[in-house]
Amino acid sequence: MDLDTTSSTAEYDRLIARHHAMRLRRQILAPAPAFAAAPGDGAHGRTGDRTHDDSYGGTCDGARDAAADQRLILGALGLVTPFADLIDHLYAFMFRRRPFLRALFPESMEFQQVHLERMFEYLIEHLDQPGRLSATLAQLGRDHRKLGVRPVHYEAFEEALREAIRLRAGARWTVELEGAWVRMLRFGVRSMVAGAESALTEPPYWHATVVGHERRRADLAVVRVRTGEPYPYRAGQYGTVEHPLLPHTWRQYSMGCAPRADNELEFHVRRTGPGGVSEALVEHTAVGERLRLGPPRGTLMPEDDTRDLLLVAGGTGLAPMKAIVEELVEHRPRGRRVHLFVGARARADLYDWPALAELGGRKPWLELIPVADDAAAGPRGRLAEAVSRAGDWSEHLACVSGPAGLVDEVRTRLAASGLPPTRIHHDPVLARL
Template structure:
């Protein structure tokens, strides 16, 4: 780089260790800048292989901030207040170090084996994710800022060699900063693309300040659970610039470098500040003891936990969860009920082939085991300031947050129509239908419609009813279902602004 540039400000305070006084259990090593907040929650365990392609292009219809999650513009960027979604968050009182990229490049053959060649990724939560998605389209060349134009030019050049850029980025990071290798999972397969793609997506959408800031703030808060500190950001920025300059050589010049440095400095500072603010009001993670484990089917369990301290969240949100058997591996799961007076939290988990976290929760977890929870996230919450009806589509374990929304409406005591379409491939997969039918018997404003089809054509069933022009729509389930569901709902006249769901690529589409 042509100059050394300072990056980042430290946390405003030295908060007490978030883990102090909690359930005694070994804390896994931390992680750095893990972009796992872009993984779909409730649906995560729903047939990730079959739905992987369908996930591409899924958009978040409405961004709504919630108390502690993905940023008001969240690439969930949904506006969740999550997303929070663990290790003591120690910080320094000195400004973030400046970084510079040495002129000499690490040869491609120097890429560590664990980066260049990774095992097949086990998917517990959702198909391997790329980057969060913003809800505004990438600015056109005519309206984009000069920096955005240069960033987009770089992105276009590296697109055909993105795998090489990713491998080289991690090679730089682990070679120049070997102390950071232990902050990542032992197997890099599920993590490999997330960090870099999240950074690239954020930089490419640098002009969409409202959406981007929300996403980045949520990401910064969520990264506290990995033990990410301000001084880690310069190392990542250094290696980002190094990888881009090597593979975008045709378009790379001093002006482009300056644009990327400005973009990354902005991105990292938003995350650093959000983490510092969050430190003042919430722990980096919560320990939670399993109090019940209800195996509903051979591969679906309802797991109920008791947090070690109050856990604030809203119905429809989700959290990230780590088990003691797979340290540093986090997956997202939706809360299966509205906040309860006893403080207990329930999750519906489906074990998927080779799924580390899902299989551990379904087949191994028992009462007395202790897991860790990140902060809440997601913006699929009910707007109680209106009387609009709720049209809810829940597929598979995606029924969990839908059930929570129904309970939330009931607790607020306002009679507003709620129509729930509960989809599954077989009768056997309608594992929570009895609970939903009991809620229907209790609340006359609730209608539950099971939809069983081995092709899971839930959106088609919705078209047969209606009209839905006075309803707010909520979708939760496999990525393919969400994508087709959004299309179906728009076809029947529901405005995009009244369609809510949380899924994986909310920042990229800007317009998961």
């Protein structure tokens, strides 16, 4: 072992020791359940000093502080954007200063950088709604446990962010601008740490063995896996998947079946490009392969609403809709009707239609509507147009899944036709990352 490696390992050990010491200190000083302290508490923060205060809270004053920071960040956004350049500087500084952290990231950083760009955009856009933002980030923190991230690692991230902001802003850098960014980051960290610590009783990930692999098209496969322990998801949710060919690289896929007693579940995977997780799952996966699954996420299907249901699926967005229909076959509220629109470019692209047809063949409460460009597949026209023309959905509950552009188009048309936006459900943009 060379001196650089020894030094890095020793520094990593010191950071982890500090993390445990800080956690013990919090437990002693605040034995009641509370949000975890953010990185820097006790080292950088001072009560009452707004430059370092990282808690917006749920009060009106907290929301006003968050909105003020949002205005400050937006007003100076041109100093630090494009985010791609800011993030390049951030990671370069972080890995140079703390090289041991590089092992937590995948070999290719391209997807990670896009993920962080969207994270910054989401944080800034929703910063004036700290309550809603905190709930979303808590779920993200719960999911991040599978990456081996500890609260102390965020301290290194904050340090790198400060350096990147100063470098990008140059002579126009100000203490106020940096302070707003750091407060936003610390608020996000608090929420993510709280989510992670609330899930300490469940595994950070589940091992799964591939028990079936069916190529439905040249670019699409249905992958069936079985977990050793129950995977506690609901129909309509999704999980992240890691393939052994791409360590530390996780991608989101919706479960394509309702929960089963034998711990078996399926994913519908379309190959989206070369060298990624989707290619590994479609092209390089066989029965017996071992995958890892992150915690289930998403709230596509509300439990407390029993209105008639409108389901709209494009591409492999069919997976969560099929799971919802399977669950309704067993547990449908009396009198509830379901309309499922499935969009595809051509009849051949309706890859799971036989299974759907068999599922709904003797279910008078379920109407299946294929939408494709060839007449043989059924009603013609773009999916969003077909849905809006098909009837009055203003009294329904809608769930939409598929490519982001499709989801946005369907949402817009349904809202314009009188369906309240609060009853149009889809996975949030941040959760698609």
